[in-house]
């Protein structure tokens with residue numbers, strides 16, 4: 490019994506240590522990409538992109554679930570070329586995380602107008618046909634996504650929204666410039682740096698999102714038994 494306990498404890502501490510060290514190396518890597526534009530640009534070469542259109546993520550339906558497809562830089566360049574868009578637009582993408590193997594994940598909105606892009610929004614229906622998916626309102630699809638995608642897309646949407654709303658300096662009115670990772674915007678005229686503040690609940694882990702989802706489900710189904718269970722997503 491005590492031997493078993495000893496093994497279990499050691500195993501538990503091994504997994505805790507492994508989780509912690511993975512977390513630390515991932516955090517370090519993300520920090521590097523946020524600070525170093527060249528490193529971030531290099532990470533885009535081997536990275537994966539999640540696509541949005543006017544803050545609605547691209548989703549594909551499979552059975553009763555939605556999936557968020559990833560695209561490589563090459564696929565993205567081909568897509569933009571096909572729609573007559575400048576590949577410069579890829580510089581509007583924002584870093585949203587990375588895998589344990591340090592594959593960097595980015596989000597790019599193809600619908601929002603941007604100061605750094607000459608072209609306005611792309612044609613949504615044609616893009617959807619080409620990408621074999623739909624740009625859906627996130628709050629409607631949130632609980633039909635797996636917890637990792639739900640958490641990642643929520644963070645991505647909040648960050649894309651923040652950049653869209655901070656294209657001009659509030660002091661000088663001049664256009665601000667985003668760094669490669671999208672971890673800040675700088676006003677070139679008075680050097681004010683703007684940092685995104687993503688609302689706390691949007692950084693909830695997948696597990697907590699699920700708990701919140703379960704709680705709401707229970708809460709509302711007991712309150713309104715006649716109307717049946719339904720879910721509410723806040724933005």
Ligand SMILES: [Zn+2]
Nearest residue numbers: 658661676679
């Ligand atoms: Zn300014």
